[in-house]
Structure formats: structure tokens, C-alpha cells
Amino acid sequence: MSVTLPRVVLAAPSSGAGKTSIATGLIAALTASGLAVSPHKVGPDYIDPGYHALAAGRPGRNLDPWLVGEERVVPLLLHGARTPRPADVAVVEGVMGLFDGASHPSVAPGFGSTAHVAALVRAPVVLVVDAAAQARSVAALVHGFATFDPSVRIGGVVLNRVGSDRHEAILREALGAAGVPVLGAVRRLDALRTPSRHLGLVPTAERSAEAVATVRRLGAVVAGSVDLDAVLRLARSAPDLHGRPWDPVEEVTAIPGRPRIAVAGGPAFTFGYAENAELLTAAGAEVVTVDPLRDEALPDRTAGLVVGGGFPEVHAAELSANGALRADVAALAARGGPVAAECAGLLYLSRELDGHPMCGVVGTRTAMAPTLTLGYRAAVAPAGSVLAAAGTRVRGHEFHRTHAEPGAGTVPAWQWSATGPEGFVQGGVHASYLHLHWAGAPELAGRFATACAATRRPVPEETRAHR
Known part of the structure; x- marks a missing residue:
């Protein structure tokens, strides 16, 4: 062509x-x-x-x-x-x-x-x-x-x-x-x-x-x-x-049920590749936006959450003040709802960021660091998660001036030679500093959408009562 x-x-x-x-x-x-x-x-x-x-x-x-x-x-x-x-x-x-x-x-x-x-x-x-x-x-x-x-x-x-x-x-x-x-x-x-x-x-x-x-x-x-x-x-x-234009529909298999996946946006979460959301849509998901600075709850029927990169360290106090949404995110994770977080998303899911309480989903504390961490990484998934099957190899990059202590959980998200194990996998949560472009590994989008379809958010009690 x-x-x-x-x-x-x-x-x-x-x-x-x-x-x-x-x-x-x-x-x-x-x-x-x-x-x-x-x-x-x-x-x-x-x-x-x-x-x-x-x-x-x-x-x-x-x-x-x-x-x-x-x-x-x-x-x-x-x-x-x-x-x-x-x-x-x-x-x-x-x-x-x-x-x-x-x-x-x-x-x-x-x-x-x-x-x-x-x-x-x-x-x-x-x-x-x-x-x-x-x-x-x-x-x-x-x-x-x-x-x-x-x-x-x-x-x-x-x-x-x-x-x-x-x-x-x-x-x-x-x-x-x-x-x-x-x-x-x-x-x-x-x-x-x-x-x-x-x-x-x-x-x-x-x-x-x-x-x-x-x-x-x-x-x-x-x-x-x-x-x-x-x-x-x-x-x-x-x-x-x-050549032919890249087509997300050809990269993934659409699943039934149209699970709703919320993607963090707004001033604190500005980093994301357009193709990632396009792949989720092609996989059969309904993609909606949530602003952790302003929205006090996840959208109705949210089955999964993606929290990409950005500058939560600049907005830490405001993010912390929105306790209602932090609690809703924690509840989603507690019931096994799929959550994919990278870099800024890891900070938001942590116990605290520069002393400000965050969602408390993963057992790490995060803070600003004196030096910039920047570079390409070739990583492998040591265990299966809602995002990647065990043994999946990806190429990503790090770009942050914060650090997490500890930097990895009992089950890490990724492994690479520069730092050893990194990130956290627990239940339906996958949190890491590694940024990924899903067009390079479209199976990630398909796997995540499938996990969301299998874990629906329950309808609120008051909504059921009025049916």
C-alpha cells in the first residue's frame, strides 16, 4: 500500500x-x-x-x-x-x-x-x-x-x-x-x-x-x-x-460486556499515549475520564482504573484532601477491581506522598528525590497480573524525580537488571514506575480489558432499591 x-x-x-x-x-x-x-x-x-x-x-x-x-x-x-x-x-x-x-x-x-x-x-x-x-x-x-x-x-x-x-x-x-x-x-x-x-x-x-x-x-x-x-x-x-496505518481493532480481540474503565486525567495526571485508550476501546471497553483533583467518586459502573503519569507531587495536598475519591479507589482495589498504575499512578496508590496521605492501596511511601531517574528499560514480568502474563517482556522508560520506599512488593511488577525487582502486584493491582506504550505490546490492553469484564463493580444499594 x-x-x-x-x-x-x-x-x-x-x-x-x-x-x-x-x-x-x-x-x-x-x-x-x-x-x-x-x-x-x-x-x-x-x-x-x-x-x-x-x-x-x-x-x-x-x-x-x-x-x-x-x-x-x-x-x-x-x-x-x-x-x-x-x-x-x-x-x-x-x-x-x-x-x-x-x-x-x-x-x-x-x-x-x-x-x-x-x-x-x-x-x-x-x-x-x-x-x-x-x-x-x-x-x-x-x-x-x-x-x-x-x-x-x-x-x-x-x-x-x-x-x-x-x-x-x-x-x-x-x-x-x-x-x-x-x-x-x-x-x-x-x-x-x-x-x-x-x-x-x-x-x-x-x-x-x-x-x-x-x-x-x-x-x-x-x-x-x-x-x-x-x-x-x-x-x-x-x-x-x-505500509498500512496502525489499527487498534486489528491488535486486540473485542470482549463482550463493554466494561467501563476509568482513566485518570486532569492537571495532576497529564501523561498518557493516545493509543493506549484507543486499544482499550478496541478491546470492547468504555473509556471514561476521572479527575482525582475534582471528582469525589469513580464514575458509576467503573470496573477498572488506569492511573498514568503526571505531576501528583505538585498537587499532593489537593489530591490528599479529596478523601472521598481516595476511599473509592481503595475500595475498588480491595474488591479485586483491576488497577493499572504507572509512575504518578504509583505515587497516588501509595500510603503517602511527601507526607500527604494517598490511597494506601500499595504498601510504600513516596517522596521527592534529589536526582532525576531517566532512561529506557527492558523489563520482564516475574509473575502474572491483570496487565501482563508471567514472562511478558516489554520495553518502557522511567522519568521521575521521586522515590518509593520500599521500591518493590512481595510480588514485583517488573524485573530489570539495573535495579532488580520493581513495583507491586497484589490482587488486581499492578503499580510501577515503568511507563509503557501499549502499541508496542497490545496484549496488555486486551488482558486488562478482559480482567475488567470479569470483575464488575457492584450496583449501589440505593440504585437497586429504585429499580
């Missing part, structure tokens, strides 16, 4: 060059021009896709060969480009420096890098260069990146943080001699900086109207500083892709 999809990858020589701002602004500018834009992010990051989603009006999606396998990268790109409606162009934001990949002994250098993904999806690259502290040297930098790997085609440069008209002229002249077209030059604009904290940018769900305003300003700046027509011509130069 041959598919025509104009597409471009935005990369940078290193982190901190401003590629998220430029990518988000480009998505917003193209969307404002009337195009349907499919936004994507290389790597496991959850926060940048939130800004992309605001800019595009559709989910931001990740392309990560480590999490889903190389063979699924193109199908997932095509899936995102047709969901919820066909896109006119796809914009893919890279991760770290162009050639910086996964640091894991099981893969070759550069695996999972922006260059790797650009080669997989056969897309031209726009290099975002922080020009704030350089002039003619920019030509040597860009020349090196353009010639380092013949499989990667750098089709142009966007200069970021340009200081003046004179500065821009020097940069353009140098790059003209190097034979690399300049597609845009963006001035230093402190007003467009997005706030950050211990895990990176502040998620859009926590900034609400402010985040929307920032995305609009980014779109306006890029529209006025970047040649959008040139970017589109470059995107349309990408060759046709061969």
Missing part, C-alpha cells in the same frame, strides 16, 4: 535550541492557514505533544522505535495522520540532538534518535539552530550535520534567537555559501518562553488559558518569521510511504 503524506521533521544540533517552540509554532501557523496538521514527537516525552495538540486541535502522538518497535513507526505515523480525520501534512518534532539516541547496551548507537526516525519515515529534516552565540560558524555546524549521515536529508535551516538584522544577514550569507537554504529566522523573544520545572515544560493542562495564548503567539511568530510555503514544498518532496 502506497500512501502520499507530506511530512517534515524538525531537529536540532542539541537540546535547548528551541525546537519545541518552533515545532509548536509551525503546527499552529499551518493549522491557522487552513491545513489539517498531524503532530508527532520522536521519543517517549509526554509534555511536548500536549503543546502540539493545542496547536493542531488533534492528539499529539509519539514515534519511538524503542517503545513500539521499528516496524510500527510508519504505521503509527499513518494512523495519526488519518485520525480523527486525514491530515494535509505531518510535522514531527525530534528529540535531543539530531543523532542522539537511546543509551542502552541492547541497541546500536543512534537507535531511537531523530535521525533514525527521520530515516524510517523517509522525511526531510529542518534543522533548528540556536544562533544566539555564533555568526559565520553556523555554516560549519550545519555543513557537519548535513554530511554526517547520508541517509538523513537536511532540507533547510530555521535560525532561532537571532539578535538583529545585521546578525541575520551574516548568518544567511554564511549558510548560502554552504548550500543549505534558510527557511526562516526567529528573533530572541523572551515573552514566548514556556515555564519549566523539575521534569521539563509545565504541561498544557496545568496552564489552560495561558498555554493556549502561548501557542497562538508561537504560531504568529513562526508565520511571520518562517517561509511556510518553502516548508510545505519541502514536506511535499517526501516520497510515498509503503
